Amino acid sequence: MIQITRTTQPKEKPDQHALGFGKYYTDHMLIIDYTAGQGWHDARIVPFGPLPLHPAAVVLHYGMEIFEGLKAYRRPDGRVQLFRPIENVRRMNNSARRLSLPTMDESLGLEALTTFVELEQGWVPSLPGTSLYLRPFLYASEPNLALHAIQEATYVLIASPVASYFSGGLTPVSIMIEDEDVRAVRGGTGEAKCGGNYAAATRAGDRAEAKGYSQVLWLDGVERKYIEEVGAMNVMFKIAGEVVTPKLTGSILPGITRKSAIELLKSQGVQVSERLISAQELLEAAANGALEEAWGIGTAAIISPIGSLSYQGQDYAIHGGKIGPVAQKLYDDLSGIQWGLKEDTMGWTVPIPAQA
Numbered sequence: 196m197i198q199i200t201r202t203t204q205p206k207e208k209p210d211q212h213a214l215g216f217g218k219y220y221t222d223h224m225l226i227i228d229y230t231a232g233q234g235w236h237d238a239r240i241v242p243f244g245p246l247p248l249h250p251a252a253v254v255l256h257y258g259m260e261i262f263e264g265l266k267a268y269r270r271p272d273g274r275v276q277l278f279r280p281i282e283n284v285r286r287m288n289n290s291a292r293r294l295s296l297p298t299m300d301e302s303l304g305l306e307a308l309t310t311f312v313e314l315e316q317g318w319v320p321s322l323p324g325t326s327l328y329l330r331p332f333l334y335a336s337e338p339n340l341a342l343h344a345i346q347e348a349t350y351v352l353i354a355s356p357v358a359s360y361f362s363g364g365l366t367p368v369s370i371m372i373e374d375e376d377v378r379a380v381r382g383g384t385g386e387a388k389c390g391g392n393y394a395a396a397t398r399a400g401d402r403a404e405a406k407g408y409s410q411v412l413w414l415d416g417v418e419r420k421y422i423e424e425v426g427a428m429n430v431m432f433k434i435a436g437e438v439v440t441p442k443l444t445g446s447i448l449p450g451i452t453r454k455s456a457i458e459l460l461k462s463q464g465v466q467v468s469e470r471l472i473s474a475q476e477l478l479e480a481a482a483n484g485a486l487e488e489a490w491g492i493g494t495a496a497i498i499s500p501i502g503s504l505s506y507q508g509q510d511y512a513i514h515g516g517k518i519g520p521v522a523q524k525l526y527d528d529l530s531g532i533q534w535g536l537k538e539d540t541m542g543w544t545v546p547i548p549a550q551a
């Protein structure tokens with residue numbers, strides 16, 4: 196049972212044309228406490244506001260935090276739906292296991308998402324491409340400077356109405372292959388969705404931006420040879436007629452959009468191979484024209500076409516710097532299912548009951 200305490204001061208909804216990303220938050224937040232021996236308890240929805248945090252809380256000193264990201268979409272008929280939320284619940288548990296944080300029953304994780312969205316559904320915007328971004332996160336709230344098995348943790352769910360990632364069509368981005376910093380290593384936390392990965396990745400992203408690129412293409416942390424991800428998204432290519440994506444080796448975040456794209460393409464009879472792709476193979480393919488398309492893939496943008504690739508000062512254009520047909524179709528198909536514009540033949544969407 197999730198106890199609900201409604202706010203007495205509901206906020207005014209923001210202008211849907213100026214939502215941005217993470218600029219506005221809804222009226223409430225959902226909190227669940229964990230105590231060793233007792234498990235998860237006191238699930239509650241309360242008015243949105245600051246969280247109490249002890250200065251010795253483990254998360255502040257040792258970075259024990261994980262998170263998730265998913266969206267609630269408004270369909271043309273006005274109803275609200277989620278896209279494969281159980282996948283986020285399962286991935287959060289996998290992240291929790293890697294960081295020695297407590298896992299949660301899948302039924303409670305799912306109930307938290309659906310109950311919260313049901314209450315906040317008035318905040319799901321309706322302009323094309325807009326959505327309500329859901330951010331569940333979990334951290335070690337226990338005050339203790341001696342790190343050992345976690346006794347106290349906190350799960351929080353907040354939500355932000357967000358704009359379409361690209362206003363005015365899918366704009367291709369320029370990407371730089373990063374050959375200095377690495378995002379993650381096999382055996383590390385690369386396949387966990389944890390804040391620490393982002394902290395370690397920010398420097399390379401900032402440096403790429405200063406040089407005029409949108410993001411970096413990460414290489415593996417051991418040989419610095421194989422492509423892993425682009426910025427904080429998974430990555431896919433069309434090379435010599437075939438769709439290829441780096442296989443999940445342990446240092447790559449297993450994206451739900453990536454997985455959905457692979458399943459959808461296969462259901463349409465398109466061959467997809469998950470394998471190692473070296474930077475050298477990619478640059479050769481870019482130079483001889485075999486690299487037909489490249490795109491980042493994740494919940495925030497769905498598809499982010501890559502228009503050019505740079506390595507050690509040399510730039511290679513991809514598909515004439517424009518989005519290619521495979522990336523465009525994937526965007527249309529996935530976004531169509533997410534916003535209820537296309538029939539969900541895969542059984543991926545979860546409708547939220549209209550408010551009584």
Ligand SMILES: *Cc1c(COP(=O)(O)O)cnc(C)c1O
Nearest residue numbers: 427428429448450451452493494
């Ligand atoms: C969240 C995330 C992704 C994309 O995952 P989706 O489930 O598709 O949104 C990819 N890479 C990293 C590093 C991420 O944190």
